[in-house]
Amino acid sequence: MEPKFKRFELLKKYSILFLITSFCLRVIYFIWSFSEADLSIFSILRTLFTGAFFDIGVLSFLLLPITTYLLLFPKKYNGKIIDRIVIYGGFFVLTIILTFSFFAEITFWEEFKRRFNFIAVDYLIYTYEVIQNINESYPLPLLIAGVLVISLTVWFFFKKRNYFDTTFHGDTTFNNRIYVFLINAAFLIFFGLVVTNKAAEWSENRYNNEISKAGIYSFFSAFRNNELSFTEFYNTENNEKAFSRVRSELHTINTHYISSGDHIAREINEAVGAERKKNVILICVESLSADVIGAYGNRENLTPNIDSIIKKSTWFSNMYATGTRTVRGMEALTLSYPPTPGRSIVKRKHNENLYNIGTVFNDKGYRNTFFYGGDGYFDNMDYFFSHNGFNIVDKSRGFINLASFPTTREVITDAETSFENAWGVCDEDLFNKILTTTDLYTSENDKPFFHFVMTTSNHRPYTYPEGKIKIKSGTGRKGAVSYTDYAIGDFFRKAATKSWYANTVFIIVADHCASSAGKWELDIANYHIPAIIFDPEKANSIEVNTLCSQIDLVPTLFGLLNWKYESKFYGNDVINNPRTERAFVGNYRKLGYLTPTNLMVLRDQKSHQFYRWSKDENQLEPIADNKEVLSKTIAFYQTADYLFHHHNFELKE
Structure with a gap:
């Protein structure tokens, strides 16, 4: 040099x-x-x-x-x-x-x-x-x-x-x-x-x-x-055979497939009466495991408000999250879609203009809004929802240009914030913003609304306003659960005074459990979540113990509302037309198909494992392979991956 x-x-x-x-x-x-x-x-x-x-x-x-x-x-x-x-x-x-x-x-x-x-x-x-x-x-x-x-x-x-x-x-x-x-x-x-x-x-x-x-x-x-290539890393089968099997699994007496081929698009009419255009508020609660809820067996009285709501609601005692992250829960609830390998679709490229629950609400004349207590820049949430038909209300910290959104975006202001931590405003502030925004919507026109709400308080560092509950702020998850329950109860008490309350259906569901770790490669107990549909006009307790998945929740709601609609969803109406009991559970690399007695796990490197599952003991026992269940599992995950990557899940202009 x-x-x-x-x-x-x-x-x-x-x-x-x-x-x-x-x-x-x-x-x-x-x-x-x-x-x-x-x-x-x-x-x-x-x-x-x-x-x-x-x-x-x-x-x-x-x-x-x-x-x-x-x-x-x-x-x-x-x-x-x-x-x-x-x-x-x-x-x-x-x-x-x-x-x-x-x-x-x-x-x-x-x-x-x-x-x-x-x-x-x-x-x-x-x-x-x-x-x-x-x-x-x-x-x-x-x-x-x-x-x-x-x-x-x-x-x-x-x-x-x-x-x-x-x-x-x-x-x-x-x-x-x-x-x-x-x-x-x-x-x-x-x-x-x-x-x-x-x-x-x-x-x-x-x-x-x-x-x-x-x-x-x-x-x-x-x-x-x-993200992982499904065809490269996982067991596959003939694509035509896979779609045929999935269409057969999703078919009901009131289902009409639009055409054959590489799709699952169909018309669904599960109506048992006239359509009901009810407002809908879906509250997705951060990290709310089923085992902290009294109705699901907890004896610590951490959730008296949620337990009270369950007593007058349709509630699902056997529902499982599809994944272990918030964006997985959002993906399952909005797209009614099994998890695909790698990261959630919420965070992927080319996730715009997808067929989702907001599409159905929009077709019925609804106004869709996504509410989040933090900055929706995190995990690409604002981008995903705004590019799939939702207006945005969140606590912006100025990371992105508000004018870049294809839909409207409103910010939770400092004046509307009484408490805030690293994740965003406390749940009370978020719910109060929902109340004021909903009042504004209903005063502007008679258009029904659909709110997708994502909370933040039940998350480390577990801090919240002092004096609301007996457990001191920042001392652990139990306090955060209790505070979130308090905020939900406060929201329902205030909502009950509103003119739109009686014509609104409320859904409470978790995004995922508090923990995904366990002794098994997919520890099923750590996917068990609460799910509740509360209709003030039909305030009676109905337990649905059918084994099901997050992807089934909103299709079941559509059935309760007697809606006829076009569907590209993998979810079932588990009340009006229960099919084979099953749930989809997975993480970034392992994809599971759960039945009341078994679990089939697809692993990368084109391997798989079949288990006997005992819910009461939370045990997985490896057993001899079952080709029928394997074929069914491959069909669901392979077609879901195919539809996304071939843009068949997108809305057509």
Whole structure:
């Protein structure tokens, strides 16, 4: 390197080491996949050159903090104590990170025969399971020691070769430093905005494509677009057969399919009387497990208001959430759709203009509004609801441009806020906003309304206004549950004084349970949620003990309202026309089909497991496979994935 760039000597040598190590890793993968990869000269060379291209992209991200530091650090302090601490320490930490990442890539390849993807991203979420798995599968102390030894060896090698001293004493001008910085920044922008991970998928041979990729680059690509390909990772069957089975499962005596093919669109008319155009307020309560509700067996009296409402409502004692996150609950309730692998549709690209419950309400002349106590920018909620026919009311913190919404957006003001924490306003403030907004709606016209309400108070840090309940704020989930119940009771007492109350149906349902962890791969007890439909004009208690899922709740409401409508939903009316009892439960990687006695779990890597399920004991016992249940499970999840990715679930203009 020319003397004028000596300050970058360490950066240069480290970049060469990284590229050589990455090249060697690809050679290892070729040897590992010798019988599967395309080993023609052209394919080998293209794989290696493509890989080097992506390695440069990784370097552009890794080196930016270094080139920024070298640009901004005052030249007169080169080699001083602070400079030595930063460069020695930073080099050692970066070496540890990269060494660990190479080890992690090798173990990941051993199991999945591919570079990092969403499964690796998922490992960041399920840390307990991952750490336990690593601890039981590998000699963890030896691996940690190996990473440290390799990192120290590299450090001492660079020290002995005087790369550090050259960097400390390098006399590089500001113009030359900014020159290197701008080149680094240009590469970073190019790889960050132009190059996608799919550019590495040039071959018909999957192994060559995977070897062409760079692990770190693939990881962050998966982090941004974290969903799993169903057809690549899960058991599949003939698509026509799958749709035929699903249409048969969803068919009722009052169902008329619009046409055959790759869809489930149908007309439903479960009416037992005249249609009722009731207002509807659906309250989706954060993390409300069934086991905290008195009617579901809890004896701590945490929810006296909800229990009181249950005594005059239709309530579902055997309903299960489809997932373990708020956006999964929203997806299930709004789309009436089984969970698909990876992230929720609420957070995915191309989730606009989907057929959803708001579509049906809109067709019936309703005004749809999504209410949220926090900033709906979080988890893409505002974008999803506003691009699927809902007006927005939330506590904006200014993250997005209000004018960018295709529907109206109103903000909960500071004057309307009595208490707020990291997640948003307290549930009382949210419900008070609903009351005032509803009064305004009904004063403007006679158009019926549908509100989808998402609460926040039953969430860590479990803080809420003092003096409302006996449990002190911030002391735990029981207090948050009790406060949420108090806020719901207060809302119903105030709503009862309104002119629109008698003509309104209220739904209370959880988004998911408080915890999803358990001893089983899908711990069914931690999917059991409360669900209530309260109609003030029909205030009598009816328990529905049919095993069902979140996706069945609103179709059941439509049946109670005697509605005839077009449906693309997977949910059933479990009161007027109960079909086979079943529920869909899953997490990011595992998809379950639950019946009163069994659970079929589809796993990635095209594997599955069939269990005997005991609800009373919360036990899953592995049993012999059942091809009929497996075929049915595959059909539901495969067609759901197909409909979304082929845009068949979208509204047609």
